[in-house]
Amino acid sequence: MSVTVRVPAKVNVQLAVGAVRADGFHDLANVFLAVGLYDEVTVTPAAGLRVTCEGPGAAQVPLDRTNLAARAAIALAGRYGLTPDVHLHIAKDIPVAGGMAGGSADGAGALVACDALWGTGASREELLDICAELGSDVPFSLVGGAALGTGRGEKLTALEAGGAFHWVFAMAGRGLSTPAVFREFDRLTAGLDVPEPVASRELLDALAEGDPDALAATVSNDLQPAALSLFPELADTLAAGRAAGALAGLVSGSGPTTAFLARDTGSAEKIAQMLRTSGACADVRVASGPAPGATVVGGKA
Ligand code: C5P
Numbered sequence: 001m002s003v004t005v006r007v008p009a010k011v012n013v014q015l016a017v018g019a020v021r022a023d024g025f026h027d028l029a030n031v032f033l034a035v036g037l038y039d040e041v042t043v044t045p046a047a048g049l050r051v052t053c054e055g056p057g058a059a060q061v062p063l064d065r066t067n068l069a070a071r072a073a074i075a076l077a078g079r080y081g082l083t084p085d086v087h088l089h090i091a092k093d094i095p096v097a098g099g100m101a102g103g104s105a106d107g108a109g110a111l112v113a114c115d116a117l118w119g120t121g122a123s124r125e126e127l128l129d130i131c132a133e134l135g136s137d138v139p140f141s142l143v144g145g146a147a148l149g150t151g152r153g154e155k156l157t158a159l160e161a162g163g164a165f166h167w168v169f170a171m172a173g174r175g176l177s178t179p180a181v182f183r184e185f186d187r188l189t190a191g192l193d194v195p196e197p198v199a200s201r202e203l204l205d206a207l208a209e210g211d212p213d214a215l216a217a218t219v220s221n222d223l224q225p226a227a228l229s230l231f232p233e234l235a236d237t238l239a240a241g242r243a244a245g246a247l248a249g250l251v252s253g254s255g256p257t258t259a260f261l262a263r264d265t266g267s268a269e270k271i272a273q274m275l276r277t278s279g280a281c282a283d284v285r286v287a288s289g290p291a292p293g294a295t296v297v298g299g300k301a
Pocket of ligand 1: 134182
């Protein structure tokens with residue numbers, strides 16, 4: 001018996017970051033958009049907990065109990081008095097340590113898959129609680145679509161998206177550590193008055209209207225200076241994407257993936273082609289959003 005769950009990547013169309021809190025996290029106004037790049041998590045009963053991974057960057061994925069998929073299985077089993085005797089297989093397509101919530105996707109995917117495999121019948125609220133314990137972006141990986149994340153990003157309000165937005169993603173040759181990027185944000189803002197993070201009204205309207213030009217005029221990422229400070233070559237990637245005709249270019253989340261908004265699919269393909277030949281990134285993918293959250297796509301009895 002097995003269950004397979006497909007989970008999307010995300011791009012942050014706005015990432016407003018407040019001052020560091022007493023617990024070390026930062027309050028955010030985080031406008032998430034799920035995009036059609038997916039990891040798949042397949043769970044099968046096994047003699048003990050085991051994690052395997054295939055796909056681009058699989059070698060960088062930890063296969064021990066620090067893997068978010070493993071942590072999700074352990075957390076769900078713990079709540080229901082079960083032992084997490086399960087083989088978790090991750091088929092990766094979301095870049096590893098890329099700022100697109102690949103690890104979070106695997107956590108949400110394992111949770112939904114184990115819930116189905118074990119017949120635990122956890123409510124949506126219970127699953128979202130476990131997701132929030134696993135990481136700030138994990139609840140969004142579960143729900144997908146478009147949403148505003150507040151608190152440390154885990155408190156979600158669903159948002160309207162009035163149409164599909166077409167993106168080109170430029171992957172870097174190495175990853176960036178999210179805690180390191182937040183620490184760099186703290187260093188760069190030390191002594192400054194960091195305002196409360198607030199979602200932009202114009203941006204939410206552009207999203208609701210499905211208007212790529214209006215969205216391009218309002219996208220922002222407060223972590224971008226910190227990501228650029230740790231990874232200065234990303235400035236060249238951003239310049240290459242803009243020169244290729246993107247309506248806007250920004251670092252995705254904590255990076256180092258850069259995201260370029262295109263007017264339509266044809267334009268996205270052209271930008272992707274130019275970026276591929278520019279030599280300014282390691283890989284290029286095209287994807288649109290909003291995409292659905294964690295979804296059971298298969299299973300064997
Ligand atoms: O929640 P998650 O485990 O994904 O966060 C990873 C790290 O990113 C945290 O340990 C923290 O350093 C940083 N972070 C933060 N503020 C947030 C979310 C994450 O400082 N709102």
